[in-house]
Each structure stands twice: as C-alpha cells, then as structure tokens.
Amino acid sequence: MTKRLIIFILIFCLMLEMSLFPKNISALNLNSEEKIIYLTFDDGPSDPITNKVLDILKENDVKATFFLIGNQIKGLEDVVTRINNDGHSIGLHTYTHKFNKIYSNNANFIMEMKKCQNEIKKVTNTTPTILRFPGGSRKHLSINLLQTLHDKNLKIYDWNMETLDGINPKLSPYKILKAATNNKENLSTVILLLHCDYMHKNTCVALPNIIKYYKDHGYVFKPITNDTPELYFPIKK
Template sequence: MKKIILTYISTVLTIFIVLNYILVPKVKAITLDSSMDEKTIYLTFDDGPSVLTGEILDILNKFEVKGTFFLIGNQIKGQEEIVKRLHKEGHSIGLHTYTHEYKKIYSSQQRFISEMLTTQKIVDDLTGVKPNIIRFPFGSNKKLSQIFLNNLHNHNFKVYDWNLFMSDGINCKTPPYKLYKEATKPVESEGPVILLMHCDYTHKNTCKALPEVIKFYKDKGYEFKVIDETTPEHYFPLKKQV
C-alpha cells in the first residue's frame, strides 16, 4: 500500500512539473529593456554538458554563430573538455543548478543559491570565469518573487527565462520538423528572441533541427548574440508575496 501511495505521489508531481513547463512559455516574460533590437536572437541550451554538446558546438561553428549554455553542475564530471571548449570558442556559460532535482533545488532559496554557487565554482576552476547568468530549471514562473530576485541579485546573479522554445525538453523524440516549426514561430513578447533548446545526451533530434533553425534566422537578417552579464534580464512575471 505504501509503495502504491509513493508511486501515486511521484506521478502527480511529474505531471505537475511537465504541465508547469508546458504552460510557462505562454506567459509573457519581462525584459528589463524592451527597446532592444527585435532582430536579435539568443540560442540557449539547457541541461548540458553531454556528448551531444560537442555536436551542437560543431554546428554553431559551421554557421559561425555563438550560443549560451546553461550547465548542470553534476554533469560536468567527464565532460570537462567540453566546458573548456565552450569558453575557448567564445560561447557563453550559464548556471542551471547542480542537481536539477525539482524537490531539492526548490526546497528553499538557500538551497537554490547554494547549488548555483557550487556549479559556478566548478566552472571557474575549469575556465577561470565565474558565470553569473542563471536559468531556473522548468522556468522561474510561480517560483521567483521580488524577495527571491533581490536575494539572487545580492549574489550577483541575473535571471534569464525564454520567449520561444523547442519541446525537446518535454519529449526528446519530438521529430526534427516539429522542433523547427516550434523554433521559428512568431514571438509575442517585445524585444529579442530567446530560444530555449536542450543539449543533454538524449537530444539527437535537436541537433538535426538546429541547422535549419539557424538558416531561418540568418535568412531573416537576425543577429546572433550570447547572453552575458551585460544582457538585460528576462524573466516571467514575479510571484506575488504572501
């Protein structure tokens, strides 16, 4: 009986996380500088590094564009050379917690920040750079309050969600043609395109769709940029304080 109850709770939590993840992109995010050029795109990749991150780097280099990679700290071991390559080739590195485990990272603000600091140190030890750009796993929607944001700012962190996404994070087997259609839809919010993609070992179809996505935005005259500490923050509406 206990096992059945635990399975039920786990299933409900999984459904909640997935639904939250799906619904987040429908929420209009806040960019602190809406006057930014709308012909700008940021290619962002979550959940690396992995063996496929290198393949994505090869594609970006082929098209002479740069990307922003939000890394999970406990996945860096064994992929240290990929992290060094990211830095060496001029891509931007962001933080995506250490464990990416929902219950752990959102158990408290202190735990969340601690995981970001742990990953920051790992990256610093490898590259000599301490990234301060972060992304909330599953997005900041319904998690980020003004107090939380102030706390993050006190640690010199800046938050970046997205306004366009591939569903590769929900289903890594989504066909490349569908990923392409998702990545090239009109963006409702003002400012540049911030495209969310993923680069862990399951995302082979993301690699297949990426060249055509890049071609689409190049043909439209977009400028490809990386997110760094000078980029205005972009996050979903803040959670109301209780």
C-alpha cells in the same frame, strides 16, 4: 462612490501591480529595430550531443549560451573548456537539477547555483553570473529571492520562445524547427530555449535549419552576457 474616487482607486491598483512585478521583465526590448536571437541550450554538458551542437555553431559562425548542470561536468571538462574557448557564454543551471531539492527553499537554491558556479570555475577559471531556473522561474521566483540573487550579482534568464524538446526529446526535427520559428508575436529579440543533453539528437538535426531561418530573417546571433537585460517570468503576487 464618486467618479473621482473610482479613478483614484484604479490608479492606486495600477501602481500596486507595477510595484509587485519585476521592472526588469520589460528591460529586454522585445520590439526594437535591431533583430537579435539568443540561442540557449540547457542541461549540458553531455557527450556527444553538446559537441555536435558546438560543431554546428562553429560551421555557421554563431555564438550561443549554455546553461550547465554542475554535477555533469566531471569527466566532460573538455566539453566545458571547448564551450568557453569557442566564445560561447556559460550559465548556471544548478548543481543537481533535482526539483525537490533545489526548490525546497531559497537557501538550497542559492547553494545549488554556487556549487555549479564553483565547478565551472574549476574548469574555465571564470565565474559565471547568469543563471536559468530548471523549468523556468515561474512559481519559484519571489521578490525576496530576486533581491538576494541581485545582491550576489546573479542575473536571471528565462525565455520567450521554446521548442518543447526538453519535454519531449524525441520530438521530430520538423516539429522542433516549426516551434523554434513560430514567432507569431514578431519578436525582434528572441531568447530561444533548446537542450543539449544526451537525448537531444533531433535538436541537432533541426539546429542548422533554425539558424538558417533566423539568418534569412535578418537576426543577429548573440550570447547572453552579464550586460544582457534580464528576462524572467512575472512574479506571482
């Protein structure tokens, strides 16, 4: 095999790989000069934890993003209204959060997101277009599903830092704080995964110190909006 042919093959493989991965994975500038953190809370609304989170955010003058489960909204409409009125972003996190149902096929996944969207619209008169896959998009997102979501004006937001409070709600506040601030890659843009279901009392305990850490390190807190560049895990070939 000639040297020229080897170079050609390497270039072809590189171009093929780039075409198979979503371009938007790099759209979020993770090493820009401006330091930004997006606090994101999954699995709400709940009582009283979501309200406690909202209290802490208000005390610290911080905006965040809440990815809500549609079938948990009934009876907690006041919590959803408060999230919206306090200036936070609301995103879609499916209607049931039942993995075997939402990931059975793409049609069910879309239906779950649309049902969640409708429940939020009933309460806030807004139509969220940002979403998060339960458990993250890894192993679930395909090129076809990505295109379908984009055709419906829906955008995906995974995370680049997490606290593991979703896996273990009883994780100590110290360990939650340590995970939330373990920015080994020195990311200038952080999308931090947290949870606000009824089990996450320790997340509330850790949250003020998480906020203090990022403020002390010069980060600006922002809510995710439809203008925020997407961040999703690489799509498998």
